[in-house]
Amino acid sequence: MTTGVKTLNGPGWSAVLEGAPGALLWRWWGGAVDPAGLPPLADTRPAASFSLDIDQPLPLVPAFGTGWFGPAALRAHRAGRAFAQQLRVEQVRADDDMIAVTLVDAGAGITVEQRLWVEGGALYLAASVRNDGDDALTVDWLAAGTLPLPADCAAIRHFTGRHNAEFVARREAMPMQSWVRENRRGLTGHAGPPGLFVEGPAADWHTGRIHAAQLAWSGNHRLAIERDDEGGWTLQMGEALAPGEMILAPGARYDTPHMIAVAGEDGLNGAIQAFHAAVRATVPWPGGRMRPRPVHINSWEGFYFDHDEAALMALADRAAALGVERFVLDDGWFRGRDDDTAALGDWTPDARKYPRGLKPLADHVVAAGMEFGLWVEPEMVNPDSDLFRAHPDWALQLAGVPLMTSRNQLVLDMGRAEVRDHLFAGLDALLRDLPIAYLKWDHNRDLAPAGDAAGHAGYHAQVYGTYALIDRLLAAHPGLEIESCAGGGGRSDAGIARRAHRFWTSDNIDASLRVAMQRGFLHFLPPEMMGAHVGASPVHATGRRQDMAYRAAVALPGHFGVELDPAAMSVEDAGVLAEGIARYKQWRGVLHAGRTWLGEGADGLVWQAQGQVPGELLLLLTRVAPSQLRRPPAVTLPMLAGAGPQRVRLLTLATTPGHPAPDAPLFAAMRGDGVTLDGDWLARAGLPTPAMKAESVAIFHLTPA
Known part of the structure; x- marks a missing residue:
């Protein structure tokens, strides 16, 4: 022993x-x-040929x-x-x-x-x-x-x-x-x-x-x-x-x-x-507990750098009417920022775009019943900026190596206390002057060359310096929430999750591509931290057109958001988006408070369930590509084995309207009061699934019967 x-x-x-x-x-x-009773390791290891006389397990x-x-x-x-x-x-x-x-x-x-x-x-x-x-x-x-x-x-x-x-x-x-x-x-x-x-x-x-x-x-x-x-x-x-x-x-x-x-x-x-x-267990929720994740609108794909106070106030009004709860002003708000070539590092409002400063817009957002959020990229600096002209040595660089820009920007040396102090002072002033509840914290380039002031590699110090700045801001503003963004999903990890409350999954909001991306994200990080947005159609990143119901359904299981200008939508799409927002609000307590299961059905169907077993589940069946089968096979849900009878309701089939797929009586009953199926049946024989066209999501609600 x-x-x-x-x-x-x-x-x-x-x-x-x-x-x-x-x-x-x-x-x-x-x-x-x-x-207990385990034999010593030495007693289990016979001598091996051509080995040292002292064993090396x-x-x-x-x-x-x-x-x-x-x-x-x-x-x-x-x-x-x-x-x-x-x-x-x-x-x-x-x-x-x-x-x-x-x-x-x-x-x-x-x-x-x-x-x-x-x-x-x-x-x-x-x-x-x-x-x-x-x-x-x-x-x-x-x-x-x-x-x-x-x-x-x-x-x-x-x-x-x-x-x-x-x-x-x-x-x-x-x-x-x-x-x-x-x-x-x-x-x-x-x-x-x-x-x-x-x-x-x-x-x-x-x-x-x-x-x-x-x-x-x-x-x-x-x-x-x-x-x-x-x-x-x-x-x-x-x-x-x-x-x-x-x-x-x-x-x-x-x-x-x-x-x-x-x-x-x-x-x-x-x-x-x-x-x-x-x-x-590590996320620093304000007050020590996560509140319901607010529906989010971001101004970027609706306005890009073309900021106008009146137009953004109108955007806020349209967003509030749809049920949005947080308004985030993205890149383009600060002095001299008309494109991505200048002004990073100069974190004061642009007087040309905002002659009264940001406070009137922020107050308008709050008066409309929403939180106000702001985009920043503190670790970066444009060579064409007042900050770089005053402190060119603050950028990561190496003697003899040309300054390498990416997206026309350089990286500030976060290992230097004076850099962190300067950034804290600027961000702290914004947070004290404005009712900012949320920062979208971006990082839009890789580090190269990452030389510090002494010419040594500065990668390690860069990460810890960024952590220290964020920690200092959260300590000074304990109600603040932070989104980690790095050209989309480039900084999604459990290290920054100790000081961030949301991740931007990808700059690509193509719903069909987001299906796989979001499933990948969920391998490591929980759904309430996964930024999942409804984007415009055609999609800015891919040019593809997708129905509003499908876009809203794909965004449902994460932290739901909107990345478009509602003024550009049809009345029909606005109504569908409002329904999607209401559905998210109804079910976010189930989606974000329990466990996540991922699975695959036959013929390219993928599914995920979020909630509790035994208890309440939301199940999403997603078909991206057209079916190759005459009829859809059932989808087995192994986590329901032994769960007993389940009441199954089909909340919606999010699909392109017109030319509906064939229906069956069972699904009509599911859309009403629901049907009861045993958990063992669902786990082994499977859940019957409706016929689904490409780019469709069937959303089911399951509870113990």
Whole structure:
């Protein structure tokens, strides 16, 4: 029987470590287990040929160059010396929800601390390294954590993407050697959060083993899975440090971002729900609790830079009449901002467009019963701006490298206290002078070159500087909410979720493309934080035309918003949009307060359900492309197994009017008082589905009968 076993447990998972002389070894991370009676690891490992005489199983913090030949958690050196470390456990502190391990290499002058704890039901991991030597220590890599994966893992589910095409799902077989995703853009990136799902054999949406993790970080990152010669894999995540970026002076310390890990036997949906619970536990809602997510209108696609006070007041009136609850004034409000070539950094209202300042518009919005929000892009500066002319050295740059603009802008060095102080003063003045309840915080370019004032890489300091500025603003204005936007979904992650309340999923509001994007977003972050807007038709990003009912239905499950000028709509479309807004208000308590399930039907149909089981559910069946079948097959809903009789109502079939698809008596009954079907029937035989044209959404309401 083992001694010195340390175990952490969460909903459906366990992490088990075993003490050994000078080490703490991994025994298990995965579904819930009881390690009582477990034989010592050494008793289970026969000698292997061509191996060191001292066995080297996977430790909690694998070191480089001293006998462990798998991926090292730490790569550090002193000008090329002390490159190999022999980290020995010096102290272990543990309770039911935390394990903190201190490891020391006295010869190399290094102390590493690895922490594991349970938060929001998930396993969190983070590490730090301290330089105990007399000269500089260069840290090239420190994993937030190293986790074991079983030998029978089958596939990696991850995401790629670009601007206007975020959250593209990919599935790859487990590697024979290694799989690495490294981001060097300086911010999260349009692939979405730095995270992945590892599928066990036969895992699907609803059943089977899943290991999943994401890094709570908004900058450069590295995700790595490597196979060992014993058949299993190791998973590591951490900040991807640039050359020379982390050089620790004597006594200095580097801390990694947090890694959030979940595992269980309930398929992808179980892991998705666990991620949602973990992130929800960290969001800084004003007053400590989320209120109903207000319907949102943004001025951008309706007006772009063409601001006019009277026209925007009229927009506010039209929005309020539709039921909108928050009005956001987007880019173009500040001095000299007529296009994207100038004025970033000069955060004072443009007197030509707003001769009375922004207060009359803001007061008009509030008087109409809405909150007032404002777009800002604090981390950026245009070369053609008063700020840059006064402080050209405040932009990230490298001597000898030409200034590289993107969208005609440069990036301010957020690692400098004087830059953060200047930005805080300007934003704080706006927030004190105006009734601003919400900031849409944008970031419209990658970082290149990211040199700080000393010519060193500034990526790490950039992220922490931005975090510090946002935290300072939230402390000074505790009622403020912030949206994280970066050319759309380029900064959506669990790190900034600790200081943001909403994410802009994509600048592309094409409803058919949004279906997949939103499903990708929901793999990592909860629906109440997902900005989901009804855009114009034709769609500005793609030129395609889509019916208003379809656009409103696709936006329903997230944080609903509008990105158009209602004056350009027909009376019919205005009526349909008003119905969509009313529907969102009616059901947002169900959509945003429970769990999310994703699934796929036959013939290209996809579905998602949000709510509680047992309890109330809203179910959306979405058909993007035309059906290839004569009649629609039923859709199985495995989460309803054992839930008992369910009353099923068809709230609406959001589709293009005219030439309706054939109906059937059952669906007529569903549109009335509903029909009762047993949960086991719905889980195994399935829910009968109406005939649906391309670009249609059927919205069902299910409650226990």
